[in-house]
Amino acid sequence: MGFFDIWFVTPFTEILSAPIFFAEVVLGGLMTGVMYSMVALGFVLIFKASGVFNFSQGIMVLFAALTLVGQMERGVPVWVALPVTVAVMVALAYGIERLVLRPLVNQAPLTLLMATIGLTFFLEGFGELLWGSNVKRLDLGIPDDSFDFAGMLLNEFELFAALTAAVLVALLAVLSQKTAIGRALRAVADDHQAATAVGIPLQTIWVTVWSVAGLVALVAGIMWGSKSGVQFSLSLIALKALPVLILGGITSIPGAIVGGLIIGVGEKIGEVYWGPAFGGAIENWFAYVLAMVVLFFRPHGLFGEEIIERV
């Protein structure tokens, strides 16, 4: 089989000859994409409110899941462990604001980014120190059976994940558009100093937004953890939220969702149909390379706002 065939003929004949299977692949990709989106959401929230590119969002996902599953392993029932985890994430947000953000206020974005990389390693070590580094199973009784829909094999768990994400986004939209705290948040996002001048307490806003991001991380952690176990590799998966983010545009919540879906579907289709041409496992880098290519043509992502530089 020639080079041309592998790249440009076989994948398309395969797609056309088995459309139902193709639909399943797309749906599977959408579901994975939803999970990426949930991690990316946390990034967008923090970036919009504080201008910090929070590299540690991925590890916050792992940390939240570890905290939850760690308690459950020690026999704490879910209805206790869950609120405790929420409290831990809020406390974490408070600690980060106090010890990392406040001393670094008005520093260059690159400095803050590097600080969150430091935070990533700190939390990884801290989480494992508290809860151990073995792989943990997280079972909250979310149904995980396959069922048949219009000839396609769907998975209940993935459907559940998609629903959760939808609810989460709706909640965030309400929070940001309809509540006083949401209005303050948007004000801070626009201009820190102006917001402080009209009496919005910057510190409170930051703690709030990092807490919300922590809760989003918890939800994402529960989803990922239930699917593939709670372990360190989770933070590598979460790293994939980075290309999702820049693909969608770092300031856009819809961008995070759409970006996640594009990358989820793209890497699934790529892996199934073009993977053989590459020798497989292209999921490792597909997202990053796609993001790089898109960025080259649209430097602010698909949905990001163009920033006009003033001289």
Add this chain to the structure above:
Amino acid sequence: MGSRESLLSVEGVSLSFGAVQALVDVSIEVYGGEILAIIGPNGAGKTSLLNVINGVYRPQQGRLVFMGQARPRNLRPYHVARQGIARTFQNVALFKGMSTLDNLMTGRVLHMRSGLLSQALYWGRALREEEAQRAYVERVINFLEIEAIRKTPVGRLPYGLQKRVELGRALAAEPRLLLLDEPMAGMNVEEKEDMCRFILDIRDEFDITCVLIEHDMGVVMDISDRIVVLDYGRKIADGSPDEVRANPDVIDAYLGVAHA
């Protein structure tokens, strides 16, 4: 005052950002050896005009002719610098992590020719060039009287000195045309006097034509040969200080007359 030979002509330039018209059909001549001041109320398009001249913004309409050559449309700012146009900024735009000396040396970048290998070994051409450029930079340092802060990181300098270092960096490039965006903003009277003296000396000793934006009318009337007035992106006056002072449109623009 200087030769009446045109160094730069701005011909019918219009620039807009979306619906905002920053410049409307602006034409300006800059003659060799003169000090030209651009004045006008805030938001009149003065800085936008400088940005067009040194290639940061590309106008939608109009063209620029520098030293008898029409400028191609796709010229980038570093090409413009190569042609001999240097500038300072309204908000000091120094390289904060570097010393005064290094900032000025960076201004010499256009005059450096040595290759990567020569620089890596600090040998041959690179070494000779470093010394030759350093000699020129020292001349600028002496001229601006900033010998004492040669090795100080510019981030630590007071504002007035930073402005002076920035002027030095532009001067080190040996430009034909120097654009100064509010060189005296935020300075006290003594500092302003020093800066005026430097600008006059730059024209006389270094033979560099200056275009400056300034709000201090006393300064403008004192040192400039000619004044151009912008208002709402349009040129409303162009002439000697005395002519401009007497121009009714200018008085209207500054004192605010209802535009009927």
Add this chain to the structure above:
Amino acid sequence: MLYRETGQFKTSYRRDQAIFPIAQDRWCVALVLVAAYGVVPALANEYWLQAVLIPFLIYALAAIGLNLLTGYTGQLSLGTGGFMAVGAYTAYKLTTAMPDLNIVIVFLFAGIVAAAVGLVFGLPSLRIKGLYLAVTTLAAQFFLVWLFNRVAWFYNYNPSGTITAPPRTLMGIMVTGPEATAAVRYLVVLSFVVFFALIAKNLVRSEIGRTWMAIRDMDVAAEIIGIRPLTTKLSAFAVSSFYCGIAGALMLFVYLGSVETLAFDINVSFEVLFMVIIGGLGSILGSIIGAAFITILPIFLTNAPHLVGLEMRVDLAKEIELIIFGGFIIAFLILEPRGLARLWQIGKEKLRRWPFPY
């Protein structure tokens, strides 16, 4: 009172622009070099050379490379491991295809190929910066490691997927492979680090270094005084990757002897970044100090409990290491963003004035 520059007058710009303008500094450097070349190989045992000094020096080289890109040019890269892998695999392919080629030329060529790859992945820096660019360098990291893992040609179709450094000699002395002694390998790495640290220092005090820093400090102003942003950034990517490539080749040939792609995974990129931050962004000396710190700390953490008679499980040491690294990064960024190198400099300035307060 010994450390004083009084009476040392600089009478030419050349003297003023020297790397070590103060005579005492020159003496110190000479002393360190004599010790590194003469005393250390004679005194240090196999363990110290193999487990501490050789990796420290190799990481120092990679850290200098990353510092040129991140510290001097302001372009954050998380692709260091990938560029090191390019160096290692290039050197391996080249020396197995041409066994007679001088090993130093092999290493230099590995650097050049890594520089070319770095150039390609630096292209997006034309249009994007900061955080966005950091993510595209992750593309380099994951793609390159995947490439060397998947395409069998790169590891000469070896069924185990590993590459092993063949024995090579330099001037009749075995320098790579299992037969080379630790002392010889140490001296080889040391020479590379000394030479390329000097080159790096020359670059950053020349025109190219000033254009890098100008782009870092304010790219718009840099362009307006005539610096071409693209060529400047790309040159930083190329030179930086050149250093990483040589470090990667040394890692395979002189330190580990045989590697899989795992040796160049994302953690390596982070480790080198930490060296640069803790050592000092924008400092060659800082890169070396940072490399020493990050290499020695884990060894210290693993061994210290034994010394005081405590038993510590292995993963606990690893966890504490992560916490300390993370904590130090944050602490340094807050307290002294210019790292250990800056502390060293402050110490020197104090010493220069001592015992007078001013």
